[in-house]
Amino acid sequence: MNGEFQGLGAVVTGGASGIGLATALHLAERGARVACLDLKIDELPEPLHGVVADVTDDATVRAGIEDAVAWLGRLDILVNNAGIGAVGTVEDNADDEWHRVLDVNVVGMVRVSRAALPHLRRSEHAAIVNTCSIAAHAGLPDRALYSASKGAVQALTAAMAADHVREGIRVCCVNPGTADTPWIRRLLARAADPDAELAALKARQPTGRLVSAEEVAAAIGYLASPLAGATTGTVLAVDGGMHGLRLRPAT
Template identity: 55%
Template structure:
């Protein structure tokens, strides 16, 4: 790609999983990257001064605003926002109380709104900003036992399209990726809590048309494509990275 030299990206949830893979890929492409995460960013080989980590809880607007100010003080502008921070949730609509709905919505949906609200004026100022939101295959396909999570990620995809329409004339492109089940720390914790982790992994792998979990690097590649200036005619897209869950019938 090679079009990220001099670009500044903010990646939420960038300390691990898909976010970490995205940070590493953006750095390789020449970007400077600010990582907003509740967890501390562990060192990235060869990154030098091109990356810094800010301890940010995306339910806290003041913390977000402070991290954005820190990014601007360091590099003077922001060109790219990747909204990768989020949490999972399991259960049918009968199995989560209001408090859990509110907690997950506050992080997955309102967290995306808060960070975008803080960064968007900077993206508009560049005249060629890009936002990539991390949705999920559950946003576009009915999955069992994921009612709450599906509702939040469906909201993120709908928000993506609405923002794409709102800010097209501002020169800001807004897209989303919708990964299938991806090898991340959350999935590892889910497996560890299962009665039979080995069988549960087999079940998750069998649900993917290509018979394995999606890798974080594969999702990061899609994110970096959507953020790339060469994708200047791509906006309002929810790009599935799910081995074909949404669109391919395998006969299984």
């Protein structure tokens, strides 16, 4: 299909499900060739190209990027979406869990970006979009570790944008609110009252509903698009107004 991404090559990490899959399909529908890096790629739909890679392993990341670029023929867009969740206060997660989540959510982005940068430097439309979270700037209960990791992602995004702007590489991040993803559905399934928990999650977003994966994908698509060539270092909230709106109680 013709679109603003026609002829461009994109890599999406965590691209086999949730926001990553929605983003990969969004880019492909608008003309990009898209390779998805993930731990499991068995059910990846066409026309997406799957590459098995673990963002906590530098060797598989480098091999995965090379595999992806060989298939794509070029690399113009990197979407750093792979990430994991964590629940609890600072008392609830052991050191090993802190290291594991930070390794995936923060250092994983570093590994993938590091491997992709030599290829992105050859593009006239180079862009990196990191998937961050409302948790980077809003205090949420029982999300200490997750929030710390996403706060680091937001700061990392700004630093990368400054480092690479003169190389013609734009770097931005998207901050979803509570999105309807497989991880959220697993959390709900473990809740004492899943229906009540879902209602509470919906209620804390001014729109009164969860964010869809497709809405986040559209925001990522905007930030990655050659049409957004003057946009870098930007944090784009897709959170149903959760960050900026302060509504009066409903009557």
